[in-house]
Amino acid sequence: MSQLPAVIGVALLLGEALEALRDAVTRRGSWNIFHLPSLTKVDLFMLRESPFDASEFARRRRIVLPPEGRGLSIKSPEDTVLRKLLCFRDGGENSTSQWRDIVQVLRVSAGVLDASYLDEWAGRLGVAALLANAREAAG
Amino acid sequence: MFQVMEQDTHPRQQARYIELLRAQPPADRLLKAGALTEAVRYLAEAGIRERYPQADETEVRVRLAERIYGRAVALRLFGPHPALT
Numbered sequence: 001m002s003q004l005p006a007v008i009g010v011a012l013l014l015g016e017a018l019e020a021l022r023d024a025v026t027r028r029g030s031w032n033i034f035h036l037p038s039l040t041k042v043d044l045f046m047l048r049e050s051p052f053d054a055s056e057f058a059r060r061r062r063i064v065l066p067p068e069g070r071g072l073s074i075k076s077p078e079d080t081v082l083r084k085l086l087c088f089r090d091g092g093e094n095s096t097s098q099w100r101d102i103v104q105v106l107r108v109s110a111g112v113l114d115a116s117y118l119d120e121w122a123g124r125l126g127v128a129a130l131l132a133n134a135r136e137a138a139g
Numbered sequence: 140m141f142q143v144m145e146q147d148t149h150p151r152q153q154a155r156y157i158e159l160l161r162a163q164p165p166a167d168r169l170l171k172a173g174a175l176t177e178a179v180r181y182l183a184e185a186g187i188r189e190r191y192p193q194a195d196e197t198e199v200r201v202r203l204a205e206r207i208y209g210r211a212v213a214l215r216l217f218g219p220h221p222a223l224t
Contacts, residue, residue, distance in 0.1 A: 063166045
């Protein structure tokens, strides 16, 4: 996390990557950059203008990482599930890693999830049936 | 749908695992995930060094990038390298 500015610095040094990144921002698409010393990939998803993007971004949570005490924002578990359900559906429903993540987030966050928020957005996004399957798998 | 964990983990152990995860604050979970990623990367790098004992540091990194992200990404990051031919 502390190396994020360095990651961005590396990306900005590469003209070709910078053009692609600029294009991704313009299209509100996604792009990835690498921190070369650690070979760490950072996926960048541009904030779009959909109501779900707005809700997802507004519900982000701030956490502080010990021992440096640096803070960063993370997505809520409900929005993690919903976003991954969208990715799973849009990817043809054959990604075992996406499905595993969805089920595990439902399991680990059981008891603290906002079920009504999940149900409302799953319906609006057209992934209610997938959410039902995931809940069943989560037990 | 896909099976998750059930195939190789006893239900009681799985429940205990989930319970332990729930008890950790998000920051701790994130740090542990990072540490696990680092450990897996270290093992992969050790495997490459064992398989290619003559490889210099650049070749190890090229092969590691290919192993983690695939050939296209390794080419993007390092350009054409003999290890990628």
